[in-house]
Amino acid sequence: MYPHERSLVEKYKNQPFAIIGVNSDTDLEALKKVREKENISWRSFWAGPEGTRGPIPSQWNVRGWPTIYIIDAKGVIRYKSAGSNEKAIDEWLEKLVAEAQSGK
Numbered sequence: 001m002y003p004h005e006r007s008l009v010e011k012y013k014n015q016p017f018a019i020i021g022v023n024s025d026t027d028l029e030a031l032k033k034v035r036e037k038e039n040i041s042w043r044s045f046w047a048g049p050e051g052t053r054g055p056i057p058s059q060w061n062v063r064g065w066p067t068i069y070i071i072d073a074k075g076v077i078r079y080k081s082a083g084s085n086e087k088a089i090d091e092w093l094e095k096l097v098a099e100a101q102s103g104k
Contacts, residue, residue: 001066002038004086008093009042016073016100017093018042024065026051073100 005019021044025031028046035044047054052065060069064082070092072078079092 001084002040004084004089005042006039008089012093012097015097017097021045022047022056022060022062024051024054024057070096072096 005021008017009019019042021040021042023031023034023044024047025034026049028049031046034040045056047056052062056062060067066082066084068079068081068084068089069077070079070089073096078096079088081088
């Protein structure tokens with residue numbers, strides 16, 4: 001997903017948009033190397049040494065990786081998917097960024 005996420009960061013630069021990632025790797029040092037290698041420039045949190053059973057996945061009821069949540073400007077979850085569906089993600093983002101820009 002990293003190439004797609006990088007393209008979204010570039011496409012929506014200076015617009016009402018943000019990516020926040022949560023990584024389930026249990027090895028923080030290995031994760032730091034992946035972040036650097038993959039040029040992850042957006043906020044990306046570590047789920048902790050418990051990995052998929054860490055506090056963030058537990059609180060958000062994540063059962064599969066990747067799980068995608070798209071949250072609108074009002075904080076409402078508008079899309080959730082276990083797995084990557086780039087077409088649906090792109091469609092939702094385009095719609096919600098346009099809504100945020102128009103003040104809806």
